[in-house]
Amino acid sequence: MSVSPKFSAASKAFHATLKQRVGSYFETSGRPSTGTARLHRKALILSLSFVAGYLGLLLATPGLVWAALGCVGLGLVTAAIGFNVMHDGAHGSFSKRSGLNRAAALTLDFFGGSSFFWNVKHNIIHHAYTNIDGVDDDIDIRPWMRLSPNQSHYRWHRFQHRYFAVLYAQLWLGWVFFLDFQKYFNRCIGDTPVKRIPAVEHALFWGGKLSYLLVFLVLPVWLVGIVPALVGFLLYNWTVGFVLSLVFQLAHTVEVAEFPMPDEANRMDSEWAIHQLLTTANFATRSRLVGALVGGLNFQIEHHLFPKISHVHYPELSKIVRQTCREFGLPYNEYPTLFQAIRSHVRFLRETGRNVPVLG
Numbered sequence: 001m002s003v004s005p006k007f008s009a010a011s012k013a014f015h016a017t018l019k020q021r022v023g024s025y026f027e028t029s030g031r032p033s034t035g036t037a038r039l040h041r042k043a044l045i046l047s048l049s050f051v052a053g054y055l056g057l058l059l060a061t062p063g064l065v066w067a068a069l070g071c072v073g074l075g076l077v078t079a080a081i082g083f084n085v086m087h088d089g090a091h092g093s094f095s096k097r098s099g100l101n102r103a104a105a106l107t108l109d110f111f112g113g114s115s116f117f118w119n120v121k122h123n124i125i126h127h128a129y130t131n132i133d134g135v136d137d138d139i140d141i142r143p144w145m146r147l148s149p150n151q152s153h154y155r156w157h158r159f160q161h162r163y164f165a166v167l168y169a170q171l172w173l174g175w176v177f178f179l180d181f182q183k184y185f186n187r188c189i190g191d192t193p194v195k196r197i198p199a200v201e202h203a204l205f206w207g208g209k210l211s212y213l214l215v216f217l218v219l220p221v222w223l224v225g226i227v228p229a230l231v232g233f234l235l236y237n238w239t240v241g242f243v244l245s246l247v248f249q250l251a252h253t254v255e256v257a258e259f260p261m262p263d264e265a266n267r268m269d270s271e272w273a274i275h276q277l278l279t280t281a282n283f284a285t286r287s288r289l290v291g292a293l294v295g296g297l298n299f300q301i302e303h304h305l306f307p308k309i310s311h312v313h314y315p316e317l318s319k320i321v322r323q324t325c326r327e328f329g330l331p332y333n334e335y336p337t338l339f340q341a342i343r344s345h346v347r348f349l350r351e352t353g354r355n356v357p358v359l360g
């Protein structure tokens with residue numbers, strides 16, 4: 001059982017200044033820190049697009065090429081719902097109403113993943129202990145990949161910058177059929193124990209798995225036949241897995257990101273907010289298209305510093321964060337384009353895949 005590392009409390013001036021400035025931004029602008037009506041319209045459009053695409057594939061039975069493109073498109077819409085709706089909902093930032101946040105978060109269960117384990121894995125572990133090996137589950141794809149210089153090296157890691165895309169594509173299937181069950185039955189995420197699962201969460205866990213099987217396997221097999229259904233199923237799940245993995249990884253496993261570890265007394269060098277700056281990078285923040293598709297997750301620095309604020313505010317908040325980092329002489333890691341961030345991730349994988357001594 002792991003004991004969570006403690007962040008330094010030596011100086012919290014940066015975080016205090018930032019919180020004060022962001023607080024006064026919302027006070028003077030009069031805007032709520034949660035999602036706006038525009039986000040809610042977008043959520044509706046994405047949901048309707050999913051329903052239309054799904055029904056179109058099953059009922060209109062398009063030709064081979066259109067069906068394949070449709071499955072990939074449905075995967076992209078699913079990932080966009082995950083980034084724009086589910087992620088904000090799980091952080092409680094989608095709406096002022098807790099019921100709407102809960103509904104937004106539960107879209108994950110509909111798509112086959114457990115929102116209960118997501119909350120623990122993402123909101124508690126990943127956001128608090130970003131890039132700390134042994135605690136942050138997001139950088140643990142062992143033994144298949146080495147995503148931190150603190151992890152053990154295996155021979156095949158030398159090729160991880162070549163095969164990562166194949167593995168990333170398996171993420172969603174692995175998540176739905178294996179990783180959630182591993183967490184459920186072991187009652188832990190990595191080394192972090194999950195003490196109690198409320199009765200309603202047991203029901204949602206199993207209900208989500210059953211709805212996934214029904215919507216994505218049973219109905220398609222029944223309506224279009226077993227082979228087309230299975231091919232479509234794979235295309236859809238590979239698309240969801242690849243897009244989710246890539247967007248998650250571009251924020252923390254790129255060349256500029258650091259992987260600090262606690263000392264013997266389990267203490268970190270930095271305070272929590274500075275730790276977030278060291279371990280996180282933005283990408284393509286000027287691209288409205290990228291921002292719209294990834295639900296503001298291209299502003300990962302702002303998201304990690306203010307996870308309870310909806311992503312729709314990140315472009316404005318980034319001006320405050322960037323300026324405050326400059327004043328305090330702190331890094332503000334950013335890749336100007338999506339392509340540059342992807343290249344940096346591939347170079348990071350190549351470097352980390354080399355057989356260098358284990359750190360720490």
Ligand SMILES: [Zn+2]
Pocket residue numbers: 087091122127303307
């Ligand atoms: Zn988050």
